[in-house]
Amino acid sequence: MKIHVDIDLCQGHGVCAGEAPEVFAVDPTESRVVVLDPDPPETLRAKVEAAVKYCPTRALRITEDR
Amino acid sequence: MSAAIPRLSGGLPLLGHLLELRRRPTELLQRTRDECGEIGELRLAHQPLVMLYGEAAQEAFFRAPDEQLDQAAAYPFMKPVFGAGVVFDATPEQRKQALRNRSLRDQAMRGHAEGIARETERALAGWGDRGQVDLLDFFAELTIYTSSAALIGPEFREELSAELVPIFHDLERGTDAIAYVNPNLPLPSFRKRDRARRRLVALLQGIFERRERTGRKTQDLFQILRGIRNPDGSPRYTVDTITGMFISLMFAGHHTTSTTASWALLELCRHPEWMKRATEELDALYADSRDVSYQALREIPVLESVLKETLRLHPPLILLMRKVVQPFAYRDWTVAPGKMVGVSIATSNRDPALFRDPERFDPSRFEPGREEDRSTFGYIPFGAGRHRCVGAAFAMMQLKAIFSLLLRRYEFELAQPAESYRSDHSKMVVQLAQPCRVRYRRRAVEAAVAA
DSSP: OEEEEOTTTOOOOOHHHHHOTTTEEEETTTTEEEESOSSOOGGGHHHHHHHHHHOTTOOEEEEOOO | OOOOOOBOSOOBTTTBTHHHHHHOHHHHHHHHHHHHTTEEEEEETTEEEEEEOSHHHHHHHHHSOTTTEESGGGOGGGHHHHOTTSGGGSOHHHHHHHHHTOTTSHHHHHHHHHHHHHHHHHHHTTOOSEEEEEHHHHHHHHHHHHHHHHHTOHHHHHTOOTTHHHHHHHHHHTOOGGGGTOTTOSOHHHHHHHHHHHHHHHHHHHHHHHHHHHTOOOOSHHHHHHHOBOTTSSBSSOHHHHHHHHHHHHHHHSHHHHHHHHHHHHHHHHOHHHHHHHHHHHHHHTSSOOOOOHHHHHOOHHHHHHHHHHHHHSOSOOEEEEEESSOEEETTEEEOTTSEEEEEHHHHTTOTTTSSSTTSOOGGGGSTTTOTTOOTTTSOTTOOGGGSOTTHHHHHHHHHHHHHHHHHHEEEEESSOGGGOOEEOSSSSOEEOSOOEEEEEEOHHHHHHHO
């Protein structure tokens, strides 16, 4: 699972960091998301999917490795 | 070399399409798309406005950086409302602070949900078992309290009274597009706007003085702003500037939420099958716990679809604009600096390429499988890109909290002919035209539980 951010859309709401703190953080000076782990383990899938789903600006996307 | 941008027909010698914008904006914006296609130029008095249509052109608009497309200069009718040194006078850097003040951050939302529920309970306290209510009056007052409590602080909310309702009404009515000619023309609506703003400054001044006299310590946003000092020790922000900040915060979240709440309730009354589905969903959701908590508000799919569909058909803002600072190129066309570019929310939200049977109220279009809101740059009631409404999540949460209480407690029906409810588009701030009354009756089930 790979994480993609459309940084033009991110406003730093921090919902993703709340859902999956292992994977996302918010840069306080930039008010933008920082992806801590762009290729997170499967065990975090549910949390990452919640982060994507609840992102208020829909800036996040998951693609699958093959 | 730019291809020629098609021009919209009609328009008066001096005013251009300005009067049409004030009278029938939705029709004007649709006509531009029908006549010109993806890009078309019209004129607001001396100001050329190039409209962009369709997902791809809208994406180019929403992705353009601030250095190329300036938001501030596009809305001259807001300056006298906000005042000097506020929002649109601020740099992009200062504007970014809005999120850093944290009141809209996700962690803050939990507390807001409970506050909104409490506020709605207060507003319903005097309703009794049955009666009639004017939706604009009711939701305008409720959302003044909810927004000021959430964005400024609960202490401040207690210092407010219903007096704010007419003040904000006059400020909102002061957003006449005739401001493109001159925002200070001697018109009654502009005079009322300025009087309302002066009254609000005096009101806030009174609040600050009372706080100082009584030595009351609060930690709300106003007190923090008031406490910021210049190197010489004088307050950095005058009461006038703080008032402007308050207005700008409220403008983003007040009339927009209040109008959406009104239209959602009206559409539910007009479509009893959806009223039934939404009410049953809430009854089931709150069956074990009666608390309107953040967690409960997270997933209310039917209600959420109803709200999304309301925003699609009745967007509280219908036209977004930017002033071109550096040449803006899209496909074969280049828009020169000095012109404005615009995106029509009203037109995009009814684009048949994105929405099946677009004129129909059909919340099921957002259900899994159809998801007609998936287009980030096509379904745009909150805009898109870096200037997308930062309060969108707050607004949806607030609407869900309000409806969680309203629909479980009361039944509603229209008190006027169905076609008499309409939006008043004569000002840039869209509001429901009055009268807009509905009848309510306490639900038998709810009454039994309460007893």
